[in-house]
Amino acid sequence: MKKRNSVIKRKTKRSPRGGSWKYLLVTVLCAVLVMAGFFLVAVQHFATVELGIKNSELRSKVEELEAEKRRLLLARETALSPAELARTAKRLGFVERELASPDVPVLAVATKPETGPTMASSEPAVERIVYSKPVADAPRVAERDRKAFDAAKPEQKPRVTVASIEKKSPADVASRSEGRPRRVAESAPKTTLNAAARLK
Amino acid sequence: MAKKNLNAKKKKTAAELRQTAFIRFMIVIAVFVVWFGGVGARLVYLQITQHEPLKEKAVSQRRDVRKSRLPRGTIYDRNGRALAISVSVKTLYADATAIEDIPKASEDIAKALKTKPAELRKVLEEAKELGRKAVPIAKGLDATEVEAIDRALDTPNLRKAGTPKYEGLFWRDSQKRSYPHGPLAAHVIGFSDAEGVGQAGIEQSQNDVLYGAVIRREQERDRLGRVYDEVVTEKAPPGDVVLTIDNSAQYFAETALAQAVRNSGAKAGIAVVIANKTGEVLALANYPTFDPSKLETIGENNLRNSAIQNMYSPGSVFKLITYSAARERNLISPKSHIDLGGGTIEVGSRRFRDSGRYGSVSYSRALAVSSNVGAIRTAMRVGKKDFHQSILNFGFGSATGIELPAETAGVVRPPERWYGDSLASMAIGYEIGVSALQMATAFATIANDGVRIQPHIIKEIRDHDETIVSAAKPAKNRVVSAETARDVREMLREVVVSGTGKKAAPSGYSAAGKTGTAWKFDEKLKRVNSAKYVSSFIGMAPAENPEVTIAVVIDEPRNGGRDGGSVAAPVFKEIADKLLPTLKIEPGNVSLTEDDSGDLIAETVGNGESLEGENEEVVATDASIDEQTEQATHQPEKKKGDKIAAAVPGGKRPEAIPKRPAASAKTKNEASRSN
Incomplete structure (x- = not known):
């Protein structure tokens, strides 16, 4: 009986010491787990921050590249603009094909003294028709206009002819001018020179 | 007994130890409680009382908007x-505020920017005083x-993210x-x-x-x-x-236009290129122009898009409408003849003239030589209301709807407000205000077999990923029949082949078109000024199957020939010469263009002369711009010879014949003095 009680006593004495170790172990385990958790969270946090920084850098890189793409597009468009191409071609020695019509003012200046009241004169064309006198009847007006038209007709020729010649060559201009009446020929050389200079 | 005492002592010692441990434990607990309590109290204070300012401070430290x-x-x-x-x-x-040594910083920054350090220093010092960041x-x-x-x-x-690495x-x-x-x-x-x-x-x-x-x-x-x-x-x-703009076409139009304006000493110029079959505007050029990259170059003289924002009296190019209206009503045909008489016609109180006596000619020839008498007689046959309707059908008097701001609608007065000679004036392109785009669209209508396609300049609108959000769907309406359009084109062809527009003939391509030379409306004089012209040529090419319409308008040419055939037609040719091959348009039948050796036919200019002051040379008014309330006009009726007097349909004269404003009686000398 006594023996049995002593056994029981021993058991009751041992159990708190064994339990405390267990508690300690569990506590340490939990602490380790918590610490590990905190550590993982911290690692994750800093990794997120690092990734965020990288993400931000990449985003700004994309934006920079897009901006660069736009700049390159702009540079390409500037280089390919018709005016720039014309300038470049001129710099390289290319000559524009002469398709344009003759230089109007030069021709007009050359023929001005001879053209009289035509549309090519520097005076307004409407002044060719004189309105200052009262018109008696239609036939008289018609006759006067016919005379005015006939008078103006031969003097329109130099302007038109020279214009058509200039499209071809300076040699043609010179040869055609020779057969003209004197006053027309006087104006022709100026035009010829101008035309030749332009074609050169 | 001793054993008992020993046990009691042991018990006492254990109890004391427990008590001591308890006291110590409680002390530790108390310390913790006080500590946590203090911290907690502080936290409560910060979280509740100081919440907002601290939050703002924290956010501002790490967050940037x-x-x-x-x-x-x-x-x-x-x-x-x-x-x-x-x-x-x-x-x-x-x-x-972050720069400590401003003088040194100013030196460094100015050196990098290649500016003056003194100015920079002044700016930074002022900013620091004001706390500007x-x-x-x-x-x-x-x-x-x-x-x-x-x-x-x-x-x-310097430890700093981003550039420049400078404080x-x-x-x-x-x-x-x-x-x-x-x-x-x-x-x-x-x-x-x-x-x-x-x-x-x-x-x-x-x-x-x-x-x-x-x-x-x-x-x-x-x-x-x-x-x-x-x-x-x-x-x-x-x-x-x-956009529908073709940069090559635009370049051709702009260079040709600029050259022509400079050569002719003109005030300004307009060029419009339209694709006839689609209504797309391939080029729309104005001169003088500006560089949008250099805002300082933009001024009143070059900002206005005259092609759509300005209106003008078109002059003879408007005869297209006159002849189209007559042909549509089967009143004329290109081959049928008209007697132009002595080249003079009086309508109401106004006398209109041609540049010569042409006698009896075909309608094609009448248009080719730009006969005013022919156009007026043709308009008389069409009649006031039908002519007015034709004008409206071609789109005049209303904006074209092009996707550009501040487009003008032009001015087309209703027939009730016409003067006695308004029909005659309008037949030759006066007493009406049109824009260059409206005029080009009218020619494009004829080029497109009589179907008017609304001109547009936006082809499509795309999303950022190039998905098409909306595409142009221009309105289409038939204005004249295909037969009428074909006949009118034939007549216009004659203008380039043997008429006033010979200089417009492109190399290797056929073309059809019409010249125009109009007195310009003077805002100061409130009437047309015979010393100022608007010269134009509007045409289409190739003539057989017109792909493009090109309109050229030169404002106030001063040097040399000032008529449309001399100033504007060569610009048309230059644009067409370069544009047509670029658009890969096959050359057409050019056999008719060989007739380029003849005289240039002079074009009659002006809106006739008033018969009220017989002894004075009179400058006609352009009443299209005047906003005046007038009584109903009357239908002109042909009288003997070339005189046509104003009369109402049915022979009854109106109670009061509409009269032009007093400004119309000003003499030409007065007009020139006013300039």
Whole structure:
């Protein structure tokens, strides 16, 4: 009986010491787990921050590249603009094909003294028709206009002819001018020179 | 007993130990309680009482809110060439409060920017006094300039995220609108201001599409200023606008026009190129022009898009409408004859003349020589109401609806407000206000077999990912029959072959068109001024199957020939010579263009003469611009010979014959003096 009680006593004495170790172990385990958790969270946090920084850098890189793409597009468009191409071609020695019509003012200046009241004169064309006198009847007006038209007709020729010649060559201009009446020929050389200079 | 005592002592000792341990434990607990209590109390105080200011402080330390604008949409031509594009640029800012040694900083920054340090120092010192944290120092710098400045301002030992590595300096992104083709199509494209808002042209009319929205970025930064978290309020990027403009055609039109305006000493010029079968505007040029990249070059004299915003009396090119109206009603045919008599006709109180006596000629010839008498007689046969209706059918008197701002509708008065001789005046292109685009559209209608297609300049609007959001669907309506259009084209062909428009004949292609030389309406005189002209040529090519219509208008040519055949027709030729091969248009039948050796036929100019002052040379008025309330006009009736008196239909004269304003009686001398 006594023996049995002593056994029981021993058991009751041992159990708190064994339990405390267990508690300690569990506590340490939990602490380790918590610490590990905190550590993982911290690692994750800093990794997120690092990734965020990288993400931000990449985003700004994309934006920079897009901006660069736009700049390159702009540079390409500037280089390919018709005016720039014309300038470049001129710099390289290319000559524009002469398709344009003759230089109007030069021709007009050359023929001005001879053209009289035509549309090519520097005076307004409407002044060719004189309105200052009262018109008696239609036939008289018609006759006067016919005379005015006939008078103006031969003097329109130099302007038109020279214009058509200039499209071809300076040699043609010179040869055609020779057969003209004197006053027309006087104006022709100026035009010829101008035309030749332009074609050169 | 001793054992008992020993046990009791042991018990007592154990109890004392337990008590001591308990007391110590309680002390520790008390310390913890006090500690946590203090901390807790402090936390409660900070969290509740100091919540807002501390929160703001914390956020401001790590968070940065930046606003930036998405790049404005791009404007392309029909071939995908960018005409207007936004590029990123940077602005250098200084946080004056963060700069300790301002004199040294001013020296360093000025050296990098190649500016004067004294001015910079003054700016920074003032900013520091005021506590300004963002002082712009250099604006609109491109990548190369930014790189150079970063290199120059690099401070090796400074721990700072981003560039430049210099205390208190930072970059901010901004935008710059660039126009790579310079002044090309400037009036079409327009320009936008520093805020990215369109101020003219497509930039203005399509601002809603092109406008780059402002986006907000909330960035969280670490102690070095590196962004580790970012929240961006996403907004849809702006769309792009694709125009119908062809940059080559535009260049040809602009260069030819500029050359002609300079050579003729003219005030201004307009050129419009329309694709007949689609109504697309391939080129729309004005001279003088401006460079949208250089806002300082823009002024009153070059900003206006005259092709659509200005109206003018078209003169003889308007005879197209007269003959089309008559042909549509089977009153004439190209081959049938008309007696032009002595080249003079009196209608109401006005006498109109031709440049010569042509006698009996075909209608084709009458148009070819630009006979006023022929056009007036033809209009008389059409009649007032039908002629007015034809004018409206061709689209005059209302805006074309082109996608550009401030388009004029022109002026077409209702027949009730016409004078006795208004029908005659309008038959030859006076007493009416039209824009160059309206006139070009009328010719394009004839070129397109009588079907008018609404002119448009926007081909499509695209999303940022190039998805087409909307494409042009122009309105179409038949104005005249295909037969009428064909016959009128035949008549117009005669103008280029043997009429007033010989200089318009392109090399290797056939063309048809009409010259026009009109007195210009003078705003100061409130009537037309016979000393100022508007010379024009509008035509189509190739004549057999017209692909394009080209309109050229020269405002106030001063040097040399001033009529449309001399000034504007060569510009038409120059544009057509270069444009037609570029558009891969096959050359047509050019056999008729061989007749280029004859005289240039002079074109009659002016809106007739008044018969009221018989002894004086009279300048006619252009009442189309005058907004006057007049009584009903009357139908002219042919009398003996060439005189046509004003009369109401049915023979009854109105109670009061509408009279022109007093300004019409001014003499030409007066007019010239007024100039």
